Amino acid sequence: MTRFTVEVLVTPRPGLLDPQGKAIHHALSSLGYDAVEDVRVGKAIYLEVAAATPEDARERAEEMCRKLLANPVTEDFRITAAEGDGAGR
């Protein structure tokens, strides 16, 4: 078994109102960052998982997303698995 750091990105589905993204977009605009056309806010979840292969770690994380980590009605998720500790932190 190898230890993998799995990064799960949970984001609001396209088209869904994202008031946090709107507020941040507004703040960026008022700072003069006019090039920003849209802002969406999600969350990143890091899992330390023991698995045989990165695919295996990924698959298990996918199951976790479907069950708990993401709400299928409102959220999408993306998963990346890297060998070792603390990737992406």
Place this chain on the structure above:
Amino acid sequence: MKVAIITFPGSNCDQDCHRSVELACGSPRYVWHRETSLGGADAVIVPGGFAHGDYLRPGAIARFSPVMDAVTRFGRDGGLIVGICNGFQVLCEAGLLPGALLRNRSLRFQSHHCRMRVERTGTPFTSTFREGQVLGMPLSHADGNYYANPETLADLEAEGRVLFRYCDARGNATAEANPNGSLHNIAGIVNARGNVLGMMPHPDRAIEAVLGSVDGLPLFESLVGAIARKEVA
């Protein structure tokens, strides 16, 4: 007429619901979230609060509490369930009700009185109201912005499953009267079978004159009455 009130770590309206059921002449009892049985309850209330701290998403962790298997079975068998505020969020996460409750459009925690219109009577939850009646009661939440995909929303409307809608004093469901951005001003819905209700406003905080409103009490009387009729029948 036993009514189980589910208590999660972080529930804070369980006592309000207990008192509501008492005043409606039912027999309330608390059921801790670690229990695996509802103890022969005739109805279930999932109260408001912050179950499991609302971590991840409101209701996301609560839906996996041991008691939720029993609640889900009870609901699938046609048992009457009411989810109020956080309870509504839990029931959506558990798949007993469609859709989801997103962050309020304002991004603020809303805590104030609201008005809502009774869209349908003759249900186990609204038999004591008049159609079109405007009720006043408190609401108190950060995530009450009801969302469902267009197909689900169309079904809810076509099947008359929106029981309560935010409105102004004259009963108009205006954008100004919508406290959180909910689609179609939705304040409360039932499942397809009509035995599971979820609502964001707090009828349990509107049961005695001293609280500023008694508009919520008839909901509990309707529920207890529905149980009583079933027992007799």
